[in-house]
Amino acid sequence: MKKISKAFGGVIALRDVDFRLFEGEVVGLVGDNGAGKSTLIKILSGVYIPDKGDIYIGGERVEFRSPLDAWKYGIATVYQELALADKMNVVENIFLGHELVKNVLGLRILDKRRMRQRAGELLKQLLIELKSLDVPVSKLSGGQRQGIAICRALNLEARVICMDEPTASMAVGESERILDFVRRLREQGKAVIFISHNLEHVFRVVDRLVVLRHGRVVGEGYVEDLDKDTVVKLITGVLENLNLLGEEVREGTTGDLLDRNGSKKVRR
Amino acid sequence: MSTSTTFSPCEISRGGVGDTPSLLTMIRQPMIRKLQNIRPRSTVAQKQVSLLAVICLLIGVFSVLSPHFLTLKNFQTILRNMPELGLLSVGMSIVMMTGGIDISAEAALGVAAILVGKSMLQGDPAWVSALIGPITGGILGTINGVVVAYFGVLPIIVTLGAMYVWRAVIFLLVGARWLSGLPRTFDPLVKTFVLGIPIPFIFFLLITMSLEFLFRKTPFGWHILAIGNSEYSARLAGVRTRRVTVGAYALLGVLVGIAAFLYVGKHRNVEMTVASGMSLEAIAAAVIGGTSILGGEGSVIGCVIGVFFIRLLQNGLVLLGIPSIWDYLVLGGLIIAAILSDLLYKRRRT
Numbered sequence: 002m003k004k005i006s007k008a009f010g011g012v013i014a015l016r017d018v019d020f021r022l023f024e025g026e027v028v029g030l031v032g033d034n035g036a037g038k039s040t041l042i043k044i045l046s047g048v049y050i051p052d053k054g055d056i057y058i059g060g061e062r063v064e065f066r067s068p069l070d071a072w073k074y075g076i077a078t079v080y081q082e083l084a085l086a087d088k089m090n091v092v093e094n095i096f097l098g099h100e101l102v103k104n105v106l107g108l109r110i111l112d113k114r115r116m117r118q119r120a121g122e123l124l125k126q127l128l129i130e131l132k133s134l135d136v137p138v139s140k141l142s143g144g145q146r147q148g149i150a151i152c153r154a155l156n157l158e159a160r161v162i163c164m165d166e167p168t169a170s171m172a173v174g175e176s177e178r179i180l181d182f183v184r185r186l187r188e189q190g191k192a193v194i195f196i197s198h199n200l201e202h203v204f205r206v207v208d209r210l211v212v213l214r215h216g217r218v219v220g221e222g223y224v225e226d227l228d229k230d231t232v233v234k235l236i237t238g239v240l241e242n243l244n245l246l247g248e249e250v251r252e253g254t255t256g257d258l259l260d261r262n263g264s265k266k267v268r269r
Numbered sequence: 270m271s272t273s274t275t276f277s278p279c280e281i282s283r284g285g286v287g288d289t290p291s292l293l294t295m296i297r298q299p300m301i302r303k304l305q306n307i308r309p310r311s312t313v314a315q316k317q318v319s320l321l322a323v324i325c326l327l328i329g330v331f332s333v334l335s336p337h338f339l340t341l342k343n344f345q346t347i348l349r350n351m352p353e354l355g356l357l358s359v360g361m362s363i364v365m366m367t368g369g370i371d372i373s374a375e376a377a378l379g380v381a382a383i384l385v386g387k388s389m390l391q392g393d394p395a396w397v398s399a400l401i402g403p404i405t406g407g408i409l410g411t412i413n414g415v416v417v418a419y420f421g422v423l424p425i426i427v428t429l430g431a432m433y434v435w436r437a438v439i440f441l442l443v444g445a446r447w448l449s450g451l452p453r454t455f456d457p458l459v460k461t462f463v464l465g466i467p468i469p470f471i472f473f474l475l476i477t478m479s480l481e482f483l484f485r486k487t488p489f490g491w492h493i494l495a496i497g498n499s500e501y502s503a504r505l506a507g508v509r510t511r512r513v514t515v516g517a518y519a520l521l522g523v524l525v526g527i528a529a530f531l532y533v534g535k536h537r538n539v540e541m542t543v544a545s546g547m548s549l550e551a552i553a554a555a556v557i558g559g560t561s562i563l564g565g566e567g568s569v570i571g572c573v574i575g576v577f578f579i580r581l582l583q584n585g586l587v588l589l590g591i592p593s594i595w596d597y598l599v600l601g602g603l604i605i606a607a608i609l610s611d612l613l614y615k616r617r618r619t
Contacts, residue, residue, distance in 0.1 A: 048505060067509070080505055082502070084501070084505035086498035086499060086503065096491075098503070099507055110487060153506065
């Protein structure tokens with residue numbers, strides 16, 4: 002994502018933000034409330050259309066006008082607000098918008114049996130235990146609801162998975178599983194954007210960190226070169242700016258989804 | 270659904286068994302569990318069961334009060350009066366499940382009825398006259414849907430405005446006169462009985478059943494409900510919310526058009542005030558049949574019961590010789606009662 006800007010009315014949410022993401026990499030996006038993290042994610046997932054700036058995938062410029070467009074390019078998102086339909090049940094929520102269907106006489110009929118089975122598998126992967134798949138999701142705990150939102154994103158077999166506060170309403174055990182799961186996604190070569198206020202979680206799971214403040218990128222670096230104190234200083238503005246990546250990386254790879262070592266590096 | 274294991278004070282004092290559960294609670298627990306299982310799962314089904322009970326009660330009361338009530342002929346009259354309102358109500362319930370409403374449906378029915386009537390007077394082939402209904406209705410419904418979905422105007426405002434516009438269109442089309450003396454082209458279709466059941470009613474049931482199928486078995490139904498739950502969430506999940514919303518209003522429009530065709534075929538005249546008040550009846554029938562006024566849950570098939578209930582009630586009031594002005598009072602009260610019970614029911618559960 003290059004030079005992304007977005008304003009809501011007079012409020013400028015993002016100013017010229019550059020953001021890169023590579024295959025098999027977990028990037029932590031941190032910043033104070035209102036720093037622009039969720040806005041950036043929503044631009045990448047097609048919810049908002051940026052005022053300025055472009056999105057590139059593998060060097061190709063793309064334009065997203067809806068979440069469905071972003072999904073077609075392999076981007077799935079777990080939204081902070083979870084985006085669940087409260088009165089609908091677990092299976093319906095996981096597959097909403099991406100239902101499995103079978104073709105009967107030219108009609109697209111819901112394949113409820115297959116969806117049930119797949120929902121069971123997904124929940125098992127995340128070790129989420131539910132009494133029944135038929136309960137409306139409003140009856141579930143915060144952690145379970147979050148799990149369902151994550152299942153929805155996983156079901157899409159995406160290349161890029163954005164997670165906005167995936168561990169926010171989870172108990173300790175549950176959030177451990179999510180962190181494990183993020184690591185597993187990385188092993189599968191997927192790219193993950195991990196937003197969290199919990200720096201402890203962030204440091205345990207991410208490879209690289211991007212710090213936003215007042216809609217600008219104020220810090221960037223690999224996690225082994227950073228410590229929590231520095232990041233807190235960047236978030237709160239005690240430290241003005243810090244870029245530990247070096248100019249060469251910054252110039253060379255803007256906007257491309259590539260191997261971390263740059264083996265497929267496309268010069269722009 | 271956990272059953273509590275607390276003892277009532279009297280059991281503790283009587284039994285004095287300390288921490289082992291008394292015989293009474295041991296027996297009672299499985300019973301409670303069984304009762305919980307019998308109760309229908311969804312709130313919609315619960316509402317429908319209680320509605321059926323009320324209908325049985327009404328039939329009983331009317332049978333006692335009027336000797337003309339419990340006759341085949343009278344029930345045929347009720348069935349004959351159901352299809353137009355039924356089609357409106359089924360479409361209305363789908364729109365309401367998206368969290369919307371369409372006040373203009375009755376006026377759209379008027380416009381479509383006038384156009385169908387004019388076409389019949391012109392001597393167009395029967396199939397042309399028949400198709401004009403659903404096409405007109407579909408177009409008018411689509412206009413409402415587009416304004417609601419793409420411009421984000423509140424459905425009740427859009428369709429209230431549309432109602433006045435369509436009524437004006439009716440006036441422009443016929444002036445202050447009636448369309449009357451229409452040919453008997455559709456008599457074989459609308460006035461025939463099969464096994465004692467009027468054909469339009471069978472037609473209405475078939476349409477309702479295929480819509481129920483569409484609603485339960487295809488992604489469309491999930492999308493409608495998801496939009497009613499939260500349009501924003503549905504959009505984030507990848508539902509094409511605008512398209513589905515327009516689809517719901519257009520579908521209602523087509524059903525309104527079919528109702529217009531049945532109306533014209535049956536009455537063979539169209540007055541300017543045709544179908545006035547029918548939108549409200551349709552909303553009432555949908556709510557009574559289990560569709561939530563807040564959207565997000567409901568039932569297509571429940572409308573059949575809701576419409577039957579309304580027509581039954583009106584029929585009974587007529588047979589009892591109660592002046593028709595009381596109809597409005599009863600209907601108005603019924604709508605408010607149905608909506609209130611829906612809201613109160615929800616408040617108690619959350």
